[in-house]
């Protein structure tokens with residue numbers, strides 16, 4: 001069973017329009033892998049398809065993780081397999097508190113077939129301790145846990161909450177979609193430290209970004225570039241710097257030449 | 258005493274029975290008058306409430322009202338009264354005569370007349386001036402034996418600068434034949450008083466609940482009203498808050514869940530009379546199966562009012578494609594002096610993005626839906642001060658998802 005996330009010839013559509021046009025990509029377990037690419041190239045679509053968003057139609061292809069083609073699994077099953085998606089636009093759920101949501105998520109991960117959920121549920125004291133520690137590490141205010149999920153949160157608060165969830169769920173493969181957008185430098189540092197604590201060697205990370213900025217804080221082992229729904233280049237971290245300096249056009253020209 | 262159906266009853270029998278029961282003259286006369294109105298009035302013209310499944314005239318009003326009243330001993334020592342209405346006729350006759358039937362109009366339609374003519378018993382709640390009744394008072398109405406009609410009534414009088422929390426519940430097992438419950442609730446919030454009123458309808462299947470509820474707020478009175486409707490086969494609630502006094506305020510939260518074979522209608526009205534009065538109404542509805550729910554609300558801003566602030570929000574969530582809800586909010590303004598007015602309304606399925614977000618954290622679709630529904634209802638559920646009741650209501654809601 002491999003901890004690599006292996007994407008093979010993936011084609012996916014939204015409303016009949018082909019967005020992913022044959023993606024081939026391997027994220028090796030325990031490594032940090034960045035995907036860069038211009039806006040609209042399909043990066044968020046790829047992240048959504050990995051997590052199992054029902055709004056995307058997978059026309060063909062496979063995504064393998066831990067010995068399973070995860071395209072056959074529901075989003076919650078993928079999460080329990082160890083996959084995590086830090087959303088570019090986290091969703092507000094009014095009336096559901098951060099604490100209740102986190103507890104439900106943790107308990108879902110701890111549940112076992114044939115066992116009473118009460119038996120496997122996290123003891124309240126342990127949950128509170130874990131939550132407190134997680135929030136402290138991300139410099140989050142205590143009152144945060146009582147607020148409704150993402151409701152009225154600032155951009156930075158939403159991103160921190162994504163990382164808090166990652167901290168508590170301890171995934172083995174995390175996809176982070178534009179986690180740096182909307183963050184000031186302080187928040188960016190805190191979020192990046194949070195990711196670095198969890199990453200290598202326990203967690204593979206797929207960092208999606210179209211700026212190099214985040215990669216100063218989360219150092220990738222590999223960089224791939226996505227354009228028009230395909231991975232057009234795989235390289236080392238030096239590619240990120242080159243893209244930052246020269247933009248994407250030279251690469252496009254090189255490819256069409 | 259043999260129980261007579263509505264077909265068999267007459268004004269004379271009703272008057273005679275009231276006299277035998279030792280009721281004061283004024284009440285006997287009111288009953289006779291209401292009955293005369295009931296007897297000649299045609300069926301109410303309700304466009305959405307379907308009463309074809311029940312023949313009220315074939316049912317017999319039960320001889321007694323099954324009611325449990327809970328009052329903490331500490332409140333009793335402060336002079337707070339919570340006792341059966343019939344017993345209060347002896348101890349508090351003058352107050353009852355002054356207030357009874359003055360909020361919910363007895364002669365408005367056939368059912369209001371029926372309730373005023375035939376109510377058997379209920380709860381009388383009285384909080385004296387300046388007394389803060391902190392512990393919740395609970396009134397629980399139950400159903401009489403199958404095939405009977407129950408007509409209970411709640412009368413609440415909060416004197417000046419007093420405060421109280423009242424929980425009124427209607428609960429029963431499922432009924433194999435249609436039963437009728439026709440309650441009245443009247444609340445009088447004196448100057449500067451604070452009243453929290455939680456009314457929870459959770460009858461079993463088969464019950465027709467046709468209720469009149471009304472609160473009248475004097476100057477600077479404050480009402481927090483939570484209306485919960487989960488049970489019954491048919492619910493038709495005409496509710497109103499009259500902001501009579503200057504500076505009076507109401508926050509009104511509703512939670513209605515109509516599942517299969519239920520028709521739950523709530524008609525909450527806000528009537529602004531006083532100056533600088535403020536109202537906020539937020540009603541939430543969930544429909545599932547082939548359930549049908551109606552929000553028939555109205556904001557009336559009367560001529561004599563001034564500087565009114567009012568806001569209405571109504572939101573509906575559909576859990577199945579067959580379920581329906583109608584929302585008919587109305588606004589009538591008879592003055593030029595309105596400070597603030599607002600209205601927001603939504604209706605739709607459970608949000609796919611919310612479901613996906615929660616599922617992406619390992620939470621199953623079923624559990625995610627449950628959490629979304631509970632979250633949707635949280636303003637109403639959070640207002641319930643008794644943890645065990647809240648859990649019971651949550652369990653009922655859960656069973657309907």
Ligand SMILES: Nc1ncnc2c1ncn2[C@@H]1O[C@H](COP(=O)(O)OP(=O)(O)O)[C@@H](O)[C@H]1O
Pocket residue numbers: 014015019037038039040041042043044045046
């Ligand atoms: N819900 C949607 N409906 C239709 N088109 C969409 C939708 N979401 C994204 N797209 C289109 O899909 C393409 C890829 O979008 P996206 O995956 O968000 O790109 P990126 O994250 O790289 O900026 C874009 O052309 C975008 O306009």
Ligand SMILES: [Mg+2]
Pocket residue numbers: 043044045088177178
């Ligand atoms: Mg994107």
